[in-house]
Structure formats: structure tokens, C-alpha cells
Amino acid sequence: MNRRVRVRFAPSPTGPLHMGGVRTALYNYLFAKKHGGDFLLRIEDTDQTRFVEGAENYIIESLKWCGIMPNEGQGIGGDFGPYKQSERKDANMYTQYAMQLVESGHAYYAFDTAEELEEMRELAKKAKMPNWQYNSITRGSLKNSISLSEDEVKARLDVGDPFTIRIKMPRNEDVRFHDEIRGWVTVNTNNLDDKVLYKSDGMPTYHLANIVDDHLMEITHVIRGEEWLPSAPLHVLLYRYLGWEETMPLFAHLPLLLKPDGNGKLSKRDGDRLGFPVFPLEWKDPSTGEISSGYKQKGYFKESFINMLAFLGWNPGTPQEIFSLDELVEAFTLERVSKSGAKFDPDKTKWFNQQYLRSKSDLELGSLLKEKIQGDFSLEYLAGVANLMKERASFIDDMLEGDYFFGKPSEYDKDTVNKKWKPETPALISELKERFANVSEWKSEVLESTFKTFLEEKGLGMGAILPNFRLTVTGKGMGPSMFAIAELLGKEETLTRMQEGIDKI
């Protein structure tokens, strides 16, 4: 009974991986690592009509970027393959179980076409019965191996009539199972319908494939989104009918990720509308060419993305909020996952990024900066820029606000010019420039004391001249310490800019 923990992330390749999906993968990863188990990736592509080119690769690349790669599965390998359901179907891994269910009387052949059923639903709806289901009440009047004679069923099968296999849902039976997050959940089978297990195209549906695969892959815990909660009783029944109840995995249904404003599931639309990514990586839709932004490309660190995601629906119960992946592994438990949906908060996400940015060394930030700019600057210099800019940045790009570190100002901030640049200013800046020219050691502290002495002699306040000094050197009305900027820029560059400022403003 002490089985090795094995969990899986089982997305279907119908498009880019949504951040909600990443969180599901993350919780699976954390749980597996915490218990020294396996985390596998299985691709659920039983719906061939929804296949999207590149989606599978996108999923793998996303998990890779996040640093939560499975240790087994599609694109990785392992002893339980194949890890893609279409390939498992080709390897004939599902049919026998569908047959087993038919033979044991827990499933049956159904010959009704999708169109016929659609019509049936339409009719029912018009008759004010919006809840038409293929179930114990209706199955008797439909075309299936329960209502039809044995001979007719055989004849239909012999001539190759298309058919599906449906579960024969029992009447009035309570199905009870324990959810690791929600506790006991009970559903009466009268509310469940005869779900299709095997489609007429020869593919199993999710419901069958999922159970067969989880069983064969020796999955111990199914950690998935809340949207699966209603079909969990069906899955429990399937385990029972297949004779696998002994090793049935434990279930944990995660709360949904909700949109920041209003209600409902977080969707791609919300990201577009409110200006934040919903996907880990940028995605280009192969059919429309439309590009959706990704956290990576938007300048988020994977650490902050993961940290933020971990806290949407889980918390450690301590005041600590900044967690490395390893710390998350250590702290994570399903018991501390909350039951209710979590609204995504773009502001908090930004805050997380700021925290991580500030925790990085100047050198590291400098090299990240190097990728963003043109021109040949030494790493040391860029580290210096980072040192001055990091306090005011949430993203690497924010540090580019200090464009004056990479070239002379091309224009001078109009508001500051209007407010601070007085007729007597050029003369004062000129004088200040002379003082600076005579400074023995070009250091921030020396420049500052030189500056203050100058002010005292002139009987001026900081506000009268410092903003103008900043203006000439950076072209801006605000920024980090001017003396530190001047030190980094160097004596010659600073003095040149002061003169140019006097000439141009």
C-alpha cells in the first residue's frame, strides 16, 4: 500500500498552455518532489479535431522555462509509454478495456448518430426539458445494445455500422469519494448520464483514456482543475467496474483561477483587455497568425511567475511570501490548498517581479541589461547602472528608463525646463562645471561635498540648481542620485554634457 508517489500533468494540445494549466502542473510538480516521486507529462489528444500545430512543443517549452519539467513522459521518455493518447490508441491500449466493460454489462454499444442525439436534445429543449440525457430512462428508447435485439446488434456490428460505447450508469446509487482538498463528495448516479467511453472514430474519450492511462501508469494522485469535479464520480465508477478500485488514485481538485475584475474563469480575453499575459511564453496562432504575449517576453522572471502562481490558491500558513522552487517543494501540502477560486492580481505579480529583481546581484542585472541595449558597454559599467536603477525598477526594461547612461540626452524634459531653468541658470551651471573640473577625485561623495560648498557660497538651495544639473546631464527631471550618476558617467562625459546643456536649453 506504500506506493511510490506518481502524479501527472495531462494537458491536451489544443493551444498554448494557459497559466492556470501551469499552476496545475506546478502543484503536481511540487507534490511529486515533496514526496520523492515521479511527475509525468501525458498528452491527451483524443480529440483529433482540436489538434493545434505546435501546441505540444509549446507545453514542453513552457514547463522547461518554468523549471518544472516532468521527469517522465512525452518528449522525455520512461517505462510507461507511449505518453500520448493517440499513440496509445494506435498501440491498441484502450479497446480491450472498453470490451471488458461491455462484457461485464457495465457498458453497451450505441448506434445513435451525433445528429440524431442533437435533434433529440433540441426537441426536449422545446418541450421545456433542458436537461435531456442519455441515461437509464432514455436509453431504452434509443438505438443501442440494450434496446435492440441481440441479432440486430450483431448485424449492425457485422456490417460495420458506426457505434459508440457508453457506460451503463446504474440507477439511484450514491457514489462517494474523498477529495484531498474538499473532503467527501457524494453524487447520486441519477444525476449522471451514460457518457460515451469510446467514440465512433475509434478513439476513447477522455473519461476512459484517463482512467486506463492513470491505472497503467500507476498514478497515485490525480491533481487537476475543479472543472473535473463533476465527472469524478464517473471516473470512480470506471475504476470500480474495471476492478481497479484498490489502486485508485487519490483525487485533489484545484480551485479555479478567476479574472481580476468581475467573475468567471480567467481567459485569454481578460489578458488582452487588462493588459497582462495569460500564457507563460509568447504564442503565435498557426492559423490566424495572431500573437499572444507571454510572461517571459514581457520581462517576468520565471521565479516570480512561479512564486506568484504558487500563491494563487495555496499559502504556507506563515508570513513568508518569497519562495524559491525548492522552498515551495519543501512547504507545499495539499491540505493548505484553498477551496475557493482565486482572482488573479496583476499588481501583485508585478510586485513579485520587483522583489526578485532587487534580490539579484548588480552583475547579474548588468548582464541582463546587456541583452537589451545596443552599444559596447562593459559589464562593470552596466552593473553600475543596475546598481543605481534597480530600486526604481520592477522589470529589466524599467532600467532602460535611464537611457542617459547609454548616450547623451537627445532632448530635455520640457516640464522641468519650464519650471527650473531660469535666466541665471546657464551662468550657475557654468560655474559649477568649473568647480567640478577642478575636483581631484571623481567620486560621488566628493562631488556632493563640492556641490554643497558651492551652494553655500552662493547662498542657494538644492532646488535651485540640482534639477538643472540633472537636466543638463540626463535630460530628465528625476532619477537616482545625480552625484552617483556623474561618477558612473565619468568626469569628461559629465562636463561635456553640462556644457551642451547650457548651449542647447
Add this chain to the structure above:
RNA sequence: GGCCCGUUCGUCUAGGGGUUAGGACACAUGGUUUUCAUCCAUGAAACAGGGGUUCGAUUCCCCUACGGGCUACCA
């Protein structure tokens, strides 16, 4: 409509039969700063409603409301 799940500051959440209901983000105010940012301090801000049970309920139970999910030969 039916079924299932949920509901603590605007948001993420802690807590739990007796608490000044705690923290974080965001917000506001003050301090530091030439400025902006940072930082520090302070503030405003919540137990959906109604019934029980109880000496006492935000906490336990029931109902209602609200929200969400599911209700396909999609996952």
C-alpha cells in the same frame, strides 16, 4: 433548469466557539530624499443574509442569496 463546489478587508489570504479578526498587494497620509523611486511609520478597509445549537458564533448545523464549475461521440 438540474447537479456539484464555493463565500473573511477592493485583491490574495491567516485564523477559529470568547481575538483590538492578523499579514501581503493595491490605496491614503506623514517622515526620509534635490526629484522620482526605495525605505520607515501610520491609516482606512472584511467574517454575504436569516434561522438554529450554545452562557457565547465570524467559527458548528440548516435555509436563503450570490458566485463559479459541469451539464458534447471536448478535454
